[in-house]
Amino acid sequence: MASKPRTLYEKIWDAHVVERQDDGTCLVYIDRHLVHEVTSPQAFEALRIAGRTVRRPDLTLAVPDHNLPTTPRLASDGSRLPIADKQSAAQLAALEANAPAFGIDYIDAVAPEQGIVHVVGPEQGFSLPGTTIVCGDSHTAAHGGIGALAFGIGTSEVEHVLATQTLLLRPSKTMEVRVEGELGPGVTPKDLILHIIGVIGTAGGTGHVIEYRGPVFEQMSVEGRLTVCNMSIEGGARAGLIAPDETVFEYLKGRPYAPSGEAWTDAVEWWRSLATDEGASFDKSVFIDAADVEPTVSWGTSPEDVVAIGGAVPSPDSFADPSKQEAARKSLDYMGLAPGTPLEEVEVENIFIGSCTNSRIEDLRAAAAVLEGRKKAANVRWAIAVPGSGLVKRQAEEEGLDRIFTDAGFEWREPGCSACLAMNPDKVPPGERCASTSNRNFVGRQGPGSRTHLLSPAMAAAAAVTGRLTDVRKLMGE
Amino acid sequence: MKQVSTISGRAIPLGLKNVDTDVIIPAHWLKTVSREGLGKGAFESIRQTPGNPFDVEDFAGAPILIAGDNFGCGSSREHAAWAMLDMGLTAVIAPSFSDIFSGNAFKNGILAVELPQEQVDRLLEVAKDHPITIDLENQVVTTPFQDRFAFEVDPFRKHCLLNGLDEIGxxxxxxxxxxxxxxxxxxxxxxxxxxxxxxxxxx
Structure with a gap:
């Protein structure tokens, strides 16, 4: 008898179950563990107190990103510049000491490979299809873009993985988001995922792992897939993934940590077997027509608060659910927006191009294509471009993109998480707006009182040029 | 893990939906290398709003929080659970929780109790003036009145909590x-x- 058709998620899950308890909880093996400075110090400390070691340092990779300033890190004589904030410096020093003490590979703050952990993993070939990948960061979902089961964990789980290379988990439900058709000109993977979150809501994927399916994803670059999967968590799903295919294999081949030679051939063969079987069923299915997706921006303080750029700020009364009405009223009050205001009339003072969602080379190219030969508007006070890694930065500089950004009035920064979560000095001042390529528009996310509008890199560049939220298609081909 | 069985006391009737972990503890508090002392930053933006429920004297030191749908969404920061513990909260009642937060809460002995919206609404009302009791062993939330709301809990998590078991061990x-x-x-x-x-x- 043929075995039951399985989804991509079920195949990866089944391949990693070490033990299944009677109550349904499973001990699941973790293939790759990425560690950064913010969510790991308490885990290392606990290991030390309990006298425990790291079971598989060879499957663990550490890199600082969240707290690191994005200003220059080296003095003209090549020495490391000190970090002014003492607490940040101490937290970064803790990772720098913990990694070697526990035998873990560490990419230091001034290494050319340093960058945002979710950019570094795939870029180094450390993240691979069919693997289980965890990190103490909810945007670990990004690695699903290369076909890995990747999800964020808390610090207690970081400690659990360090000590045992496993996690105790219950299987998730499965959810399919199928997108048919083709994305229009000027419509990017970021617009698509914002649109999807608008459709399913921020809790739409809770308890589920999303598989993104359909021709749009098959034709999408690896960078675009990482952007889409990255924001699965904004739709409530701890993980999102896309079946690995030739595009992914081509991207990974020859990367430093990726298998090579005969091992590569064997790996690809296994990866090809992972795609969802014909006839496999999902617990939930959502269908989206790509033709319905426009360049999309957020208006509120939840990633589900999105609207096409040609639209207007909604009226709270337009929502059926009374609690959503109340939430919308609070959001609009915080955002300083009146219902009915066309999005294209909203002025922005700050532009942030970066984050684990949109800081890869393709993102910088898309923004630069809009900025080339243009300057930021007079009312735009602060515009920064923060490459996702040192290697992305170098590539962009080789292509001359840094000059396009700086000529347009942007600051060109060192890699890190930066103004996405405003842990380091990169913050949006209270009451000011930021057109941001990041992933969260929560209250205070980009600094206390900051007002975030989420959008794509091309749309952020368009906003920089006009000084207000703008349909990038109006600036294309001019 | 510390042993947990029954939690009884005042409950802060917050009621808000989609309370994200950036709201529970903003990023500028995450520079610490310790789990302690985060209570000062807990719910910072809400506590800065005049008339917020955290300011009500009766709720000082309350062990329970009542919130709306999708509590703890967003960032995986366990600092959210540590901050809540540090301000004295050992249970949250809401119609739903984000997956990562409910895991983090459990690892820190915080009960994340899921109840339907109507029952949460009733508890929000009762909590204004009266205490609430959460009985983990019997999986029931009670009030000084006739309310008895049964809740589901993962059997493995319940076993760990009741016995104070160390998962890594x-x-x-x-x-x-x-x-x-x-x-x-x-x-x-x-x-x-x-x-x-x-x-x-x-x-």
């Missing part, structure tokens, strides 16, 4: 199974192991 007892899995994996997918070696010694 439990998993380390499964060492032989893990080693066996690693052996099988090394035989079938050997390229998954020691990727660093390939980095240092390119073929």
């Amino acid at each position: 439990l998993t380390l007892e499964r060492d032989a199974s893990i080693a066996k899995y690693e052996e099988t994996r090394a035989a079938s997918l050997p390229w998954l192991d020691a990727p660093h070696k390939k980095r240092r010694e390119p073929a």
Whole structure:
């Protein structure tokens, strides 16, 4: 008898179950563990107190990103510049000491490979299809873009993985988001995922792992897939993934940590077997027509608060659910927006191009294509471009993109998480707006009182040029 | 893990939907290398709003929080759970929780109790003037009135909480199974192991 058709998620899950308890909880093996400075110090400390070691340092990779300033890190004589904030410096020093003490590979703050952990993993070939990948960061979902089961964990789980290379988990439900058709000109993977979150809501994927399916994803670059999967968590799903295919294999081949030679051939063969079987069923299915997706921006303080750029700020009364009405009223009050205001009339003072969602080379190219030969508007006070890694930065500089950004009035920064979560000095001042390529528009996310509008890199560049939220298609081909 | 069975006391009727972990503890508090002292930053933006429920004297030191749908969404920061513990909260009642937060809460002995919206609404009303009791053993939330709201809890988590079990300690007892899995994996997918070696010694 043929075995039951399985989804991509079920195949990866089944391949990693070490033990299944009677109550349904499973001990699941973790293939790759990425560690950064913010969510790991308490885990290392606990290991030390309990006298425990790291079971598989060879499957663990550490890199600082969240707290690191994005200003220059080296003095003209090549020495490391000190970090002014003492607490940040101490937290970064803790990772720098913990990694070697526990035998873990560490990419230091001034290494050319340093960058945002979710950019570094795939870029180094450390993240691979069919693997289980965890990190103490909810945007670990990004690695699903290369076909890995990747999800964020808390610090207690970081400690659990360090000590045992496993996690105790219950299987998730499965959810399919199928997108048919083709994305229009000027419509990017970021617009698509914002649109999807608008459709399913921020809790739409809770308890589920999303598989993104359909021709749009098959034709999408690896960078675009990482952007889409990255924001699965904004739709409530701890993980999102896309079946690995030739595009992914081509991207990974020859990367430093990726298998090579005969091992590569064997790996690809296994990866090809992972795609969802014909006839496999999902617990939930959502269908989206790509033709319905426009360049999309957020208006509120939840990633589900999105609207096409040609639209207007909604009226709270337009929502059926009374609690959503109340939430919308609070959001609009915080955002300083009146219902009915066309999005294209909203002025922005700050532009942030970066984050684990949109800081890869393709993102910088898309923004630069809009900025080339243009300057930021007079009312735009602060515009920064923060490459996702040192290697992305170098590539962009080789292509001359840094000059396009700086000529347009942007600051060109060192890699890190930066103004996405405003842990380091990169913050949006209270009451000011930021057109941001990041992933969260929560209250205070980009600094206390900051007002975030989420959008794509091309749309952020368009906003920089006009000084207000703008349909990038109006600036294309001019 | 500390043992948890019954939690009884005043409950802060917050009621808000989609309370994200950036709201529970903003990023500028995350520079610490300790789990302690985060209560000062807990719900900072809400506590700065005049008339917020955290300011009500009766709720000082309350062990329970009542919130709306999708509590703890967003960032995986366990600092959210640590901050809540530090301000004295040991249980949250809401119609739903984000997956990562409910895991983090459990690891820190915070009960995340899911009840339907109507029952949460009733508790929000009762909580204004009266205490609430959460009985984990019997999986029921009660009030000084006739309310008895049964809730579901993962049996493994319940067992760990009632007995104060250390999850890592439990998993380390499964060492032989893990080693066996690693052996099988090394035989079938050997390229998954020691990727660093390939980095240092390119073929």
